[in-house]
Amino acid sequence: xxxxxKAKADEKVLEYISDHPKTDARTVAKELNMKPIYGVEKLxxxxxxxxxxxxxxxxxxxxxxxxxxxxxxxxETTSVEEPVKKTTTPTGKRDFTKYTLTHSGGKTEPxxxxxxxVAIVKAFVGKNKSATLAKVREIFPDxxxxxxxxxxxxxxxxxxxxxSGRDRYFMDADSQITLKDKKVIVxxxxxxxxxxxxxxxxxxKLGMTIK
Numbered sequence: 496x497x498x499x500x501k502a503k504a505d506e507k508v509l510e511y512i513s514d515h516p517k518t519d520a521r522t523v524a525k526e527l528n529m530k531p532i533y534g535v536e537k538l539x540x541x542x543x544x545x546x547x548x549x550x551x552x553x554x555x556x557x558x559x560x561x562x563x564x565x566x567x568x569x570x571e572t573t574s575v576e577e578p579v580k581k582t583t584t585p586t587g588k589r590d591f592t593k594y595t596l597t598h599s600g601g602k603t604e605p606x607x608x609x610x611x612x613v614a615i616v617k618a619f620v621g622k623n624k625s626a627t628l629a630k631v632r633e634i635f636p637d638x639x640x641x642x643x644x645x646x647x648x649x650x651x652x653x654x655x656x657x658x659s660g661r662d663r664y665f666m667d668a669d670s671q672i673t674l675k676d677k678k679v680i681v682x683x684x685x686x687x688x689x690x691x692x693x694x695x696x697x698x699x700k701l702g703m704t705i706k
Contacts, residue, residue: 504529504538505538505542505547506591507527507529508523508527508529508535508538508539508542508548509542509547509548509561509591510591510607511523511526511527512560512561513561513591513607513610514607514609514610514665514684515667516560516561517551517558517559517560518558518559518560519557519558519559520535520536520539520557520559523535523539523559526661526662542559543559546562547561548560548561548562549561549562591607592607592688593605593606593607594606594607594608594611594695594705594706595705595706596611596614596618596698596703596704596705597703597704597705597706598618598622598698598702598703598704599618599702600618600621600622608686608688608691609665609682609683609684609686610665611691611694611695611705612645612682612683612686612691612694613665613670613682615694615695615697615698615703616631616635616645616646616672616680616682617672618698618701618703619631619634619635619698619701620672620674622701624675625675626674626675627674627675627676627678628646628648628674628678628680631646631674631680632644632645632646634697634701635694635697639690639693639694640683640685640686640690642685643655643663643664643683643685644683645682645683645694646672646680646681646683647664647680647681647683648678648679648680649666649671649679649680649681652664652666652681652683653666662684663683663684663685664681664682664683664684665681665682665683665684666681670682
């Protein structure tokens with residue numbers, strides 16, 4: 496694999512692992528369309544040796560997560576308003592910006608833009624316990640994220656993910672948000688650098704602090 500191709504592969508895998516902790520190599524290969532599987536396993540092991548990814552074993556399955564040191568590196572800032580970039584992201588490169596959210600319920604660890612969106616919606620629902628799906632969509636309009644919307648009912652999110660051939664939402668148990676009427680909603684993982692900006696602006700208007 497050429498140097499540029501290797502760097503791009505590393506970036507793709509690191510971003511996916513960041514958004515989907517405790518993921519096995521086969522899932523990474525499938526979701527990122529990277530074949531063969533042994534090549535992905537080799538790449539993951541190299542990232543482990545570099546200290547960027549950690550390897551865990553659960554029930555005999557080898558799982559990978561982003562290393563805490565990689566998540567926190569370069570995230571300290573004295574700015575109240577602007578996020579700090581973990582790495583500079585030239586045009587065409589994947590975005591590795593990390594954000595910290597502070598709200599009435601506490602403060603998060605550094606998060607990728609997708610996980611930040613989940614935390615923001617969770618924080619809103621946590622403070623507005625009577626919020627309905629319609630209210631959440633009023634606050635976080637569908638048109639912010641074309642095709643997938645910011646939030647979807649879990650059942651609809653599963654349908655859209657199946658139709659597209661891969662997960663398009665954060666559907667793990669920790670990311671699911673249960674409303675007062677027991678409806679479960681999830682946040683899309685298809686959030687670009689430009690799409691996270693209006694979500695951050697909304698969060699700030701709601702009194703949340705994002706660095």
